[in-house]
Amino acid sequence: MLTLSEAQERTADLVAAARKAGADAADALYLCNNSTQISVRLGALEDVERSEGEEIGLRLFVGKRSASVSSSDLSADALAALVDRAVAMAREAPEDPYAGLAPEERLLRGEAVEVDGDDGADPSPAALRERAEEAEDAARAIAGVTNSEGAGASASRTLIALATSAGFARGYSNSGYGCHASVIAGEGGAMQRDYAYHSTRHLSDLEAAAAIGRRAGERAVKRLNPGRLASGAMPVIFDPRVGSSLLGHLAGAITGSAVARRTSFLLDRLGEQVFASGIVVRDDPHRLRGLRSKPFDGEGLPTAARDIIADGVLTGWVLDSASARQLGLEPTGHATRGIGGPPGAGLTNLYLEAGALSVEQLIADVKLGVYVTELIGQGVNGVTGDYSRGASGYVIRDGQLAEPVAEITVAGNLKDMFRELTPASDLEFRRGVDVPTLRIDGMTVAGA
DSSP states (O other): OOOHHHHHHHHHHHHHHHHHTTOSEEEEEEEEEEEEEEEEETTEEEEEEEEEEEEEEEEEEETTEEEEEEESOOSHHHHHHHHHHHHHHHHHSOOOTTOOOOOGGGSOOSOOOOOOOOOOOOOOHHHHHHHHHHHHHHHHTSTTEEEEEEEEEEEEEEEEEEEETTSOEEEEEEEEEEEEEEEEESSGGGOEEEEEEEEESSGGGSOOHHHHHHHHHHHHHHTSSOBOOOOEEEEEEEOHHHHHHHHHHHHHHHBHHHHHHTOOTTTTOTTSBOSOTTOOEEEOTTOTTOTTOOSBOTTSOBOOOEEEEETTEEOOOBOOHHHHHHHTSOOOSOEEOOTTSOOEEOOSSEEEOOOSBOHHHHHTTOSEEEEEEEEESOOBOTTTOEEEEEEEEEEEETTEEEEEEEEEEEEEEHHHHHHHEEEBSOOOOOSSEEOOOEEEEEEEEEOO
């Protein structure tokens, strides 16, 4: 694994070699990831995984023709061959009028924002095993838990460096830690499973393993003996761990590629009311220790916090340079990158701001509804916004959570769902995409 300064030098040297070989422009991305994962089941060690890998990718342009190549061999001979191969490929590629690097005047200059993404810790495999065992033991100690799918703990470190022929050469590193447990309650055909997990950038922020395990066990037991629910239109309340998927659908609809292809259900809604007044959806790449925080995007542009939805209004698209050129707009600092291909566009720490009502107040007037804790399937049409997914959770009767329910379907259209959405006040930052508990009135529930 290269140091940060070595990675920056290596990518800059590769770009210089590409220019010398005949490329008009080029960028190079270095990515290194080291991780350790420990899994236990029923009190015994089940798996130990250790992975260490580094890759470097080169994208270069000959006129409007481009090629992308990558290698896990960072030797001088391998990188020289990589450059030759990329130049040859680019000369045979079709022209793309939108291809090219990010505008030079938009690149990050000066000091990068510090996002505190790497704590430098390196927990031993023994410490990770102890954490995993503690999580499973706590889950199995819950009355009613009868079996375990296992528990685990992990630690990782990622280093990223990017250089372009416009003189940009920067990098940063992230650490990552996680713990999870998944257990089964009940016997025979009445068994139910559930899980809990937590992921952080700093080891000191990771939730106690016993708390994660207890939550997994309690959730599984609470799901025992699910009933059925008569079909009809009713309020649906989304638990935060599944409600975040709604923002995923929003993100997919406002990326430049979907807009340029005209495959977005929000295609004609720019600058219009999409959510109710007062709703704010924010992307914050600078959140300290955020799971998706970063000082610059995949093309070297500075990142910045932005309200994607402000007072319910869709404020703009999420664009990399290529999609921005195609739409006649400017890139927004949301380019994402893999080693082996051109950039796309994506959001970072995305969240929907909390509302004014507690969860209890949010459901107090619901005579009959559903509180959804799990979603199943992929029944979402990104072009029309039609939404239909299998679900399980709990019936809401007279403003209170009642019996568990399973094998139901919740359906609607995302345009209507966004407009009817009401957030509770219980927002917590625990994931890359976060929402409070969400209520959506008028959804169709298909049950028994």
